[in-house]
Amino acid sequence: MAALIGRRMLAAIPLLLFVTALVSAFTVFIPGDPAVYVAGENATVEQIEQTRERLGFDDPWPVRYAEWLGQALQGNLGESVFSASPVSELLAERMPVTLALTLSALLFAVLVGIPAGTIAALNPDRWPDKVVRGIATLGIALPGYWLGLLLLLVFAVYLGLFPTLGYTPLHQDPLDWLRHILLPSVALGAPAAAEVARQLRRSMLDTLNQDFLRTATAKGLRRHTVLGKHALKHAAGPIVTVLATQMALLLGAAVIIEKAFTIPGIGELAVSSVINKDVPVVQGIVVVSTVVIVVTNLAADITNAWLSPKSQSQ
Amino acid sequence: MTLDDVHVAFSPQGLFRRRTAPVRAVRGVSLGVGEAESVGLVGESGCGKSTLGRVAVRLLSPTSGTVSFQGQAIQALPERRMRPLRPGLQMVFQDPYSSLDPSMTVGDSVAEPLRVHERLSGAERRARGREMLHLVGLEERHLDRYPHEFSGGQRQRVALARALILNPQVVVCDEATSAVDVSTQNQILALLRELRHDRGMGFLFISHNLAAVRHVAQRVAVMYLGKVVETGPTARVFAAPAHPYTHMLLTSAPGASRRGAGGATPVGEPPSPVNPPAGCPFQTRCPMVMERCRVEMPAPTPVDGGGEVACHLQTDGPHLAGRPLPETLRAGV
Amino acid sequence: MAQTPETAPTHEDGRASRRDRWRFARRFLSHRGAVVATGFLGLVGVVAVIGPAITPHDPLAQDLGAVLQPPSATHLLGTDDVGRDLFSRLIVATRTSLVAVLLSVAIGAGIGVPLGLIAALAQRTGGLLMRVTDGIMAFPPILLAIGVIGVLGPGLTQAMVAVGVVFVPRFARLTRTSVRHVARETYIEASRVIGTPLRRVVMWHILPNITGPIVVQIAVASGFAMLAEAGLSFLGLGVQPPDSSWGALLGRALPYINTAWWLGIAPGVFITATVLATNVVADGIGDSLGRETRRDA
Amino acid sequence: MSQEAERGATLLNVEELSVEVLTSTGWTGVTDTVSFQLRRGEVMGLVGESGCGKSTTALALMGLLPKASARVASGTVWLDGTDLYSLSRRQWEDLRGDDISMIFQEPMSSLHPAFTVGEQIAESVRRHRDLGRRDAWQRAVALLEKVGMPEARARATCYPHEFSGGMLQRVLIAIALACEPKVLVADEPTTALDVTVQAQILDLLRSMGAEFDLSILLVTHDLDVVADICDEVVVMYAGQVVEQATVKEFLHAPRHPYSRALLAGSRPDGDDSTELHWIPGAPPTPGALPPGCRFEPRCAHAHDRCRAEEIALQRHPDGSAHRCVLDLSAPRGE
Amino acid sequence: GSTSGGGGGGENELDPNATFRFADTLPIDTLDPHTSPGAGNNVWLFPVYDRLIHLSPDAELVPGLATNWEFTDDGTTLALTLREGVTFSDDTPFDAEAVKANIERAQTVEGSAVKGELAVIESVEVVDDYQVEFNLANVNSSLPYVLTGRAGAMASPEAFDSLAQEPVGSGMYTVASYQPGTSATYERNEDYWDPEAAQAATMEFTTVTDSLQRLNALKTGSIDATILSAKDVEAAKSADFTVASEPVLEFYHLQLNISRPYLDDVRVRKAINHAIDRESLVSGLLFGLGAPAVQPFPQDYFAYDEEIGTDHYAYDPERARELLAEAEVPEGQTIELINQNAPSYTQLSEAIKSQLAEVGLNAEITQTTNFANSFYVEGNGDAGAINWTGRPDPAQTAGLLYTEEGFANPAKETTSEVADLHQELVATIDDDEREQLARDLSAQITEDALDVVLYFPFQNVAYSDKVQGLEPWLSGKLEFRGVGMTQ
Numbered sequence A: 001m002a003a004l005i006g007r008r009m010l011a012a013i014p015l016l017l018f019v020t021a022l023v024s025a026f027t028v029f030i031p032g033d034p035a036v037y038v039a040g041e042n043a044t045v046e047q048i049e050q051t052r053e054r055l056g057f058d059d060p061w062p063v064r065y066a067e068w069l070g071q072a073l074q075g076n077l078g079e080s081v082f083s084a085s086p087v088s089e090l091l092a093e094r095m096p097v098t099l100a101l102t103l104s105a106l107l108f109a110v111l112v113g114i115p116a117g118t119i120a121a122l123n124p125d126r127w128p129d130k131v132v133r134g135i136a137t138l139g140i141a142l143p144g145y146w147l148g149l150l151l152l153l154v155f156a157v158y159l160g161l162f163p164t165l166g167y168t169p170l171h172q173d174p175l176d177w178l179r180h181i182l183l184p185s186v187a188l189g190a191p192a193a194a195e196v197a198r199q200l201r202r203s204m205l206d207t208l209n210q211d212f213l214r215t216a217t218a219k220g221l222r223r224h225t226v227l228g229k230h231a232l233k234h235a236a237g238p239i240v241t242v243l244a245t246q247m248a249l250l251l252g253a254a255v256i257i258e259k260a261f262t263i264p265g266i267g268e269l270a271v272s273s274v275i276n277k278d279v280p281v282v283q284g285i286v287v288v289s290t291v292v293i294v295v296t297n298l299a300a301d302i303t304n305a306w307l308s309p310k311s312q313s314q
Numbered sequence B: 001m002t003l004d005d006v007h008v009a010f011s012p013q014g015l016f017r018r019r020t021a022p023v024r025a026v027r028g029v030s031l032g033v034g035e036a037e038s039v040g041l042v043g044e045s046g047c048g049k050s051t052l053g054r055v056a057v058r059l060l061s062p063t064s065g066t067v068s069f070q071g072q073a074i075q076a077l078p079e080r081r082m083r084p085l086r087p088g089l090q091m092v093f094q095d096p097y098s099s100l101d102p103s104m105t106v107g108d109s110v111a112e113p114l115r116v117h118e119r120l121s122g123a124e125r126r127a128r129g130r131e132m133l134h135l136v137g138l139e140e141r142h143l144d145r146y147p148h149e150f151s152g153g154q155r156q157r158v159a160l161a162r163a164l165i166l167n168p169q170v171v172v173c174d175e176a177t178s179a180v181d182v183s184t185q186n187q188i189l190a191l192l193r194e195l196r197h198d199r200g201m202g203f204l205f206i207s208h209n210l211a212a213v214r215h216v217a218q219r220v221a222v223m224y225l226g227k228v229v230e231t232g233p234t235a236r237v238f239a240a241p242a243h244p245y246t247h248m249l250l251t252s253a254p255g256a257s258r259r260g261a262g263g264a265t266p267v268g269e270p271p272s273p274v275n276p277p278a279g280c281p282f283q284t285r286c287p288m289v290m291e292r293c294r295v296e297m298p299a300p301t302p303v304d305g306g307g308e309v310a311c312h313l314q315t316d317g318p319h320l321a322g323r324p325l326p327e328t329l330r331a332g333v
Numbered sequence C: 001m002a003q004t005p006e007t008a009p010t011h012e013d014g015r016a017s018r019r020d021r022w023r024f025a026r027r028f029l030s031h032r033g034a035v036v037a038t039g040f041l042g043l044v045g046v047v048a049v050i051g052p053a054i055t056p057h058d059p060l061a062q063d064l065g066a067v068l069q070p071p072s073a074t075h076l077l078g079t080d081d082v083g084r085d086l087f088s089r090l091i092v093a094t095r096t097s098l099v100a101v102l103l104s105v106a107i108g109a110g111i112g113v114p115l116g117l118i119a120a121l122a123q124r125t126g127g128l129l130m131r132v133t134d135g136i137m138a139f140p141p142i143l144l145a146i147g148v149i150g151v152l153g154p155g156l157t158q159a160m161v162a163v164g165v166v167f168v169p170r171f172a173r174l175t176r177t178s179v180r181h182v183a184r185e186t187y188i189e190a191s192r193v194i195g196t197p198l199r200r201v202v203m204w205h206i207l208p209n210i211t212g213p214i215v216v217q218i219a220v221a222s223g224f225a226m227l228a229e230a231g232l233s234f235l236g237l238g239v240q241p242p243d244s245s246w247g248a249l250l251g252r253a254l255p256y257i258n259t260a261w262w263l264g265i266a267p268g269v270f271i272t273a274t275v276l277a278t279n280v281v282a283d284g285i286g287d288s289l290g291r292e293t294r295r296d297a
Numbered sequence D: 001m002s003q004e005a006e007r008g009a010t011l012l013n014v015e016e017l018s019v020e021v022l023t024s025t026g027w028t029g030v031t032d033t034v035s036f037q038l039r040r041g042e043v044m045g046l047v048g049e050s051g052c053g054k055s056t057t058a059l060a061l062m063g064l065l066p067k068a069s070a071r072v073a074s075g076t077v078w079l080d081g082t083d084l085y086s087l088s089r090r091q092w093e094d095l096r097g098d099d100i101s102m103i104f105q106e107p108m109s110s111l112h113p114a115f116t117v118g119e120q121i122a123e124s125v126r127r128h129r130d131l132g133r134r135d136a137w138q139r140a141v142a143l144l145e146k147v148g149m150p151e152a153r154a155r156a157t158c159y160p161h162e163f164s165g166g167m168l169q170r171v172l173i174a175i176a177l178a179c180e181p182k183v184l185v186a187d188e189p190t191t192a193l194d195v196t197v198q199a200q201i202l203d204l205l206r207s208m209g210a211e212f213d214l215s216i217l218l219v220t221h222d223l224d225v226v227a228d229i230c231d232e233v234v235v236m237y238a239g240q241v242v243e244q245a246t247v248k249e250f251l252h253a254p255r256h257p258y259s260r261a262l263l264a265g266s267r268p269d270g271d272d273s274t275e276l277h278w279i280p281g282a283p284p285t286p287g288a289l290p291p292g293c294r295f296e297p298r299c300a301h302a303h304d305r306c307r308a309e310e311i312a313l314q315r316h317p318d319g320s321a322h323r324c325v326l327d328l329s330a331p332r333g334e
Numbered sequence E: 001g002s003t004s005g006g007g008g009g010g011e012n013e014l015d016p017n018a019t020f021r022f023a024d025t026l027p028i029d030t031l032d033p034h035t036s037p038g039a040g041n042n043v044w045l046f047p048v049y050d051r052l053i054h055l056s057p058d059a060e061l062v063p064g065l066a067t068n069w070e071f072t073d074d075g076t077t078l079a080l081t082l083r084e085g086v087t088f089s090d091d092t093p094f095d096a097e098a099v100k101a102n103i104e105r106a107q108t109v110e111g112s113a114v115k116g117e118l119a120v121i122e123s124v125e126v127v128d129d130y131q132v133e134f135n136l137a138n139v140n141s142s143l144p145y146v147l148t149g150r151a152g153a154m155a156s157p158e159a160f161d162s163l164a165q166e167p168v169g170s171g172m173y174t175v176a177s178y179q180p181g182t183s184a185t186y187e188r189n190e191d192y193w194d195p196e197a198a199q200a201a202t203m204e205f206t207t208v209t210d211s212l213q214r215l216n217a218l219k220t221g222s223i224d225a226t227i228l229s230a231k232d233v234e235a236a237k238s239a240d241f242t243v244a245s246e247p248v249l250e251f252y253h254l255q256l257n258i259s260r261p262y263l264d265d266v267r268v269r270k271a272i273n274h275a276i277d278r279e280s281l282v283s284g285l286l287f288g289l290g291a292p293a294v295q296p297f298p299q300d301y302f303a304y305d306e307e308i309g310t311d312h313y314a315y316d317p318e319r320a321r322e323l324l325a326e327a328e329v330p331e332g333q334t335i336e337l338i339n340q341n342a343p344s345y346t347q348l349s350e351a352i353k354s355q356l357a358e359v360g361l362n363a364e365i366t367q368t369t370n371f372a373n374s375f376y377v378e379g380n381g382d383a384g385a386i387n388w389t390g391r392p393d394p395a396q397t398a399g400l401l402y403t404e405e406g407f408a409n410p411a412k413e414t415t416s417e418v419a420d421l422h423q424e425l426v427a428t429i430d431d432d433e434r435e436q437l438a439r440d441l442s443a444q445i446t447e448d449a450l451d452v453v454l455y456f457p458f459q460n461v462a463y464s465d466k467v468q469g470l471e472p473w474l475s476g477k478l479e480f481r482g483v484g485m486t487q
């Protein structure tokens, strides 16, 4: 296990170098010039020129990348070109929000997707299956922000059950946190829940045909033990992988949901920094999200190793 | 076709994967199949039979050793130069379910070798395919069907038809009859015999079913943990096994006779090919193991009645071949 | 049955696959949902082709005196925020949306599948290729898309190229896994023993046997592409005015969701229904392609 | 006959069992009025070609037929005086693994890959016996020892993939025997194993049968296995019982042409020059059965009568039975 | 004209402990006034930082930290008298030294966004503790107005290094917490010199970029006040909120790059002016909540020229076609129309495109994510549909938009008349003369059709009935002075 973690961490290093270099190279092509904005509304052309020089935008990207990397290796991710805030602070401020959002969306996906998928698999082609499949397909088909706005309109604006914007950290006020996070999590997690339900249905159907379930039944185990313990543990394998891939998708989709619910997460920052060429912030976000994804995949692998000891030994 | 001192080791690869010890699947096997000769290869699951078979048709390159076909060493031939030799050297696989492409009709599968090696029109190919199906006991109407419409036995016959369509000199049959009913098995065995007699084909017949081997093979090689422990004419090996393992195989085949013999239950299980024990590979299960077996690899020694055996008993101990079974072997450990 | 004349017509490969397709068609047709969904997609396709000819109004004609009108006899779906007929715009936008989807999926599959094939067949380069795709997959897709749009500039084509780029690693991965799966089958070995050259092994055995998952993935990706187009248009990075796509119509309607809520309903429903239909079709295809593997215990 | 008095009481009584499965054309019968009796302490072989309904019958006894695609159309199964088909689901669950248990052909796939073998044995013990975690585990280890697992205590904490096929089959036997059932149904338990291991497992079954006073129903297509271990044989063809006899009778003087053909095809001795026998044609598929005797199209002894009418199973006073107008063992008399 | 729905139940007592929650339309970049790039940040900065001179709600100069200011030495010196007894929130005293330090910092700090505006100050001379003189390079009558903005914001010299995150000013509030880009909490400065200014104990500001979201937040009580887009005003009113809608200095225009072919011809520019139906833009896009305009200053503002009025370029497609024909513009001539990528600009571009099509011009819309860079710096496109957020002094607006060196002049070209008038305006100190010059300048700009001014949208300030004293500011940047909440 420790070896696995160690190996993955080592493998993450070239990955991080690769993506950050890619970002660096990439930003060259993004049109626009942050210096124009940074220099201020009343700046002259010379001032813009000076600003550009000060920010180092004149250097070729490998030079800038090397400089950034040198700093980053010392733990300094630089400062936002626009707000002059340290990138690490911006990330520390916003990443927990986005993480909380994506994780609760994932949790929602699990809590809804697993029972739904199981019920569907146990009644193949009968009405519960059809209902679950119908809703699941719908869940995948609904544009996330549309769903988000509809939820917002119904539950927050008309029924007044939830606030329409903002975020309270969990440690400050758990109940208020829940009120803020619930609707966005549902909106964000709906497609994931649908995907989990569909995949679980499939792998459950597969599992239900496995010989070892027949063995379990032949032992006289109760039906709920056979399904809830034996079948689920086996069928969960693909779901863990699905959840890991969903995590990457959710991180991206969070942009839109955060916008719809005005949640101060990483999303808006990501979009505006890419558009405005705030390279240090983009780098920071990419580093963090890559790490998140590496960690997620690692967690998925560890879970899978537990779910399937055989794969671990190979 | 001859194999000479073939070694195969599988070493797990991977950039970030932990290195593990190689699996030494085949360790120095020499074996030949002559014209119109059928050689049986028997041994326990995992002892390296299939690996050897795959080396013989050059699906695998051996780690060391030579494989020659029609006097030409083929173990290192590039695929392009190997291709002209392919028609003479064919193989039938164990699993009847995965050895036919599910997206192709049976007719296309059978005719695939013709498409590769001969310039024929579609009609000609079809005619040859039909002929081949007849030979293996199927009918023309089967040509346009898909594998999933066939039973295991039928598929195995289709696979055989595909291997035979180019009229090969040597066919490696890797457990070609293991997955089918006894009845079908007999049918296929009869067909193989016929092909050998009428067309002079040679067979390397891999099986763990001793009875089947006995029915088709003139010579038998017994493998254990990557090594050939005994070879010899079929009749001699079955009547007077010279290696304790061969003996164990024969006596443990189920049947009324075994029941009558009074419960000589074989012991233990074969060790892992990842780190085979030093000395004789069979030492962990051998009821007659001696001090020497643990340190020294027995060399092949000729046996009365033909063939060779790699066992210290042959040189040092009470010879097995041609003698009544010693008490120790009867009673188990 | 043995009376087939010796001079049987040449049975080329076409015939074989036709038979296969029949089986597929038969099974597919037995999925009522999938058939209905296919019908719906067909209808959408027809509208996409003949759309501009059948609009009741000029989709670009504005009437600033009549903005945000509710549905009426003249304007079946009402008017938008500069007073254009929404129904006409919806019809015209159909083509844009479909072309967008096709473009991105074509890019994704067109690059991803060959890459996956190479990665599966060439051991060394394959490993490297997969590392690179891993890296790309580690990017949140929207970031990647925005980056690509940043490079190429906003616009529908660019946006869909971006979405296509997002698809590439996914198609590559799926292809690689499927190929490796198929490559383990004995019939591939059997083909090698026959001496079939690699190129032909790929053509004859590998490609036909991975089409199933890939077709399904294409259908799933189409649904995703439609949503992605909508999302990018929502962020203003997609289609350029005054042209429109369903996603852009929806995005444009959202600010009016509580003043003129009807604006968002039609595009939203069409997007959802189309994605739903593609998914249902994908499921249908998946089910119908699944080969009966009989393996009695 | 005398020594069977105490052991020989009927334990499992299968009466006219017919099972149907769902095919593309609807519910189709795959077994037809299968009847046989399994006596206490006896090993009975259920043999026949692939697809003749052996596994279906075995699963029906366990109440394990897949609900969606198979059902018992008619018939009863009595286990020690209980009518199994009158039981509720919960009663079935209490019965399975306790009074009657089963092992399967593929040891590799019949164990859950993600639980240790010890857990999988202990689970069954805890389900049916009022034992704590520790005690159940102790018993699991004891069982593993009993089935001949070396270093049982350590091996109990291993996962199935760390075992060879033979070892796993021992584990499955341990699970089946965990609660000392009266009947063990074994569906082709050795088909997937090597000869030497096969012999080990058969011997284990034999010794366990004796130790636990088990009745075993052994499903197999391998007549050698039957000869090796069984006392009694039931031969099935196309869903019907065509012959029931003691092993001796069956091996030396089969009554039914099908039994004879089977035996002829499986004679193990012989070499390169021995003639090989096989039954021409293929067994009929369920739903497309020939009129009259189901074996008639492949039978060397068939005549008009066989085509005309269904042949009834003839019972003989010694408990044997066969389904043919002929009796190939006739010279021996009844 | 005000369409204000009345000031709510004004009789109620103000609650001194109240929290006032406001949603702003733009994100806050930094809390350092000197490096903060845009006037949009003023809303967030001004509660913390007082400026030397303040603006009144109708954009007139009123005392801030300076109680008096006057030009001396023919206008080459600006002398200021400072307010006494003021300290920064870190207890550093505010005095002439502090002013000197601030001006010098603003001129030199790395990343300064105001040094251009302050370039005219050559040196700062401390006369005594509360007297300070700015020595100027040349006469610049805009300087007092400049000092009302971020350039004149005073921060504690002790805290110069950390202003971006931890601002220290002498304003009516201090910042209690701050999340870059999204929100800030302000607490009342109990020692503030004007006890009437801060009525609420706490203010919470958040950024909500979407008007609909702001309306929703208002409706659900998450905020007390905000600014709404025209489309959402009706909904707010029907939900019983007060909406004060007033014109401010901000206007929308179709900016023309007059160095481009055809657009360098005044007839073409006039033609385009005539081609636009401003009334329908205001009624269709703003639901009437705006004032159509042809000159860059709103009615009732001192720089507004009555003679030109609002109808100088009446909607007249016929006339437009004639003018285009005279200038020999081919039918269907393409005009590249650039707009910032956001729905409101897109909508406007589309409307303009459709109206230009009527007179035979084919506008091709290109969206950009960075309008200023693309249109002003790189000089892409022929025209841009954008808003001008307004400046306190007409000379600033004219200077940036219509002079050769104006940053927001895409062509970096102008007419000599406009250039001369602008220079004269900058060099004139006398208030009456200035007003006349500003009017002339406005008239000249309009006459030369340097721009296609479209309309002044109203600023729609919406608030609940608990909010008191909140009115739109002509500057367009709300200052919240005197804003409080009832119980």
Ligand SMILES: Nc1ncnc2c1ncn2[C@@H]1O[C@H](COP(=O)(O)OP(=O)(O)OP(=O)(O)O)[C@@H](O)[C@H]1O
Pocket (backbone or CB within 6 Å): B010, B023, B024, B025, B043, B044, B045, B046, B047, B048, B049, B050, B051, B052, B208, B273
């Ligand atoms: N590609 C491979 N990579 C690693 N190990 C392999 C590979 N192929 C075979 N082995 C190992 O080599 C050994 C010999 O395998 P092989 O298939 O030749 O045995 P076999 O005698 O044919 O067995 P069986 O009777 O089960 O078919 C086994 O331990 C197997 O696990």
Ligand SMILES: Nc1ncnc2c1ncn2[C@@H]1O[C@H](COP(=O)(O)OP(=O)(O)OP(=O)(O)O)[C@@H](O)[C@H]1O
Pocket (backbone or CB within 6 Å): C296, C297, D021, D022, D023, D030, D048, D049, D050, D051, D052, D053, D054, D055, D056, D057, D066, D069, D070, D221, D286
């Ligand atoms: N669930 C099912 N659905 C459809 N058909 C079934 C089902 N179970 C069994 N059958 C069919 O019933 C017949 C009897 O099958 P069964 O498995 O009992 O045969 P068997 O004698 O055990 O054969 P084998 O020796 O191959 O195991 C076969 O034709 C099989 O295809």
Ligand SMILES: [Mg+2]
Pocket (backbone or CB within 6 Å): B049, B050, B051, B094, B174, B175
């Ligand atoms: Mg093998």
Ligand SMILES: [Mg+2]
Pocket (backbone or CB within 6 Å): C297, D054, D055, D056, D187
């Ligand atoms: Mg069976």
